[in-house]
Amino acid sequence: MPGLSGTERAGCTKILKSMSKGDILSLSDTVTNKMIVVEDESEAIETILSFSKNAEELLKRRKVYREAIFKYLAKEGVAMPPNSEKHQLMKRTLEHWSPGKGKADERCSRETERTASDSTNLKAGESFDPLVLGHEFCQWFFQLLNSQNLSLGQQPQEWGPQHFWPDAKLRLLSSTGSEQMAEFLGAELVSLRLQSLAREERLLLSPNLEPLGLRALASPHGLVLVAVAGTIHRDAACLGIFEQIFGLIRSPLEKNSWKIKFVNLKIKGREALGEAEIAAPALTYNSTELQLFCR
Known part of the structure; x- marks a missing residue:
């Protein structure tokens, strides 16, 4: 199982944290086939990340709504048309997390922390x-x-x-x-x-x-x-x-x-x-x- 990169893991965590508790727990049940019982949201998020084969599979999940991905991109400063379909938002998010982009974002993030x-x-x-x-x-x-x-x-x-x-x-x-x-x-x-x-x-x-x-x-x-x-x-x-x-x-x-x-x-x-x-x-x-x- 290839799993998620550090950048993908951090991004998916932000998206998951914006979801409702019910959706997070339901998604945890889905990805583990109800084989693992979680106690709270943070444990559910950790389980979802660990059991997802890759970032694309996780973003495709029905409970990960397009609005959650759109808001994530907006917070990251990535402009997208408001009427974008979920698959378009997913494609842009995966590009945002790609290795080359990750290094640029890391540099920007360090600069941002310094400026703040x-x-x-x-x-x-x-x-x-x-x-x-x-x-x-x-x-x-x-x-x-x-x-x-x-x-x-x-x-x-x-x-x-x-x-x-x-x-x-x-x-x-x-x-x-x-x-x-x-x-x-x-x-x-x-x-x-x-x-x-x-x-x-x-x-x-x-x-x-x-x-x-x-x-x-x-x-x-x-x-x-x-x-x-x-x-x-x-x-x-x-x-x-x-x-x-x-x-x-x-x-x-x-x-x-x-x-x-x-x-x-x-x-x-x-x-x-x-x-x-x-x-x-x-x-x-x-x-x-x-x-x-x-x-």
Whole structure:
């Protein structure tokens, strides 16, 4: 029996933990043919992992619903169309767990842990590439923000004003039926307003980190712009798309960590999009327009 790799085991554990107790116990009975009696959920999960021939077999199980796989991918920062079939979600999940991807994720995970504990401490090497910074920043930021959504059933990570400059600014433009614009000044207010998107409004922001959805550029004055597009979800429903621009500046007093100077967030609800394709939204800003934010 080939069994599950370490990456597959960790991923399957997260998916199983998002399932109901009844489904987990029922699945344990199925995979063991009721030959093993388990006492609780954690024992059932361990049994399911041990008795599964491979990750694909486990994901195919009837009790592993497509919604559980979709939510797992969203938490991992992997954008998928909200109407994806289960077999499409399975294929993308297995790709996400493949050995090459695993090493990249491990590096991103280490970077993410480092940034979370050290105020987005994404240090550039000698050959600084804004796009690499942008990709790693988005992985970190959206995992952190989405963890504030308590309906996902995960432990919220350490969110707060420490990730922003004291004079940070948020500009929020929302087109959901009518158009509304609001601005928030100061690290505390900006932090609280962004957090409320996930915590109070229960939104899940899934960024499109493919080339059409992500751009980054650096100004000569030390500002790095990161622009990203993505989809917005609540539970299993896709509500619309977003475009978000971050201005990042290093803080020499805090181990040269990157902190957020400003955020521009545009939200468009489905009703404002008409027939537009929203599966993997592309940025509408070009490089020239982004450079205007550097001024």
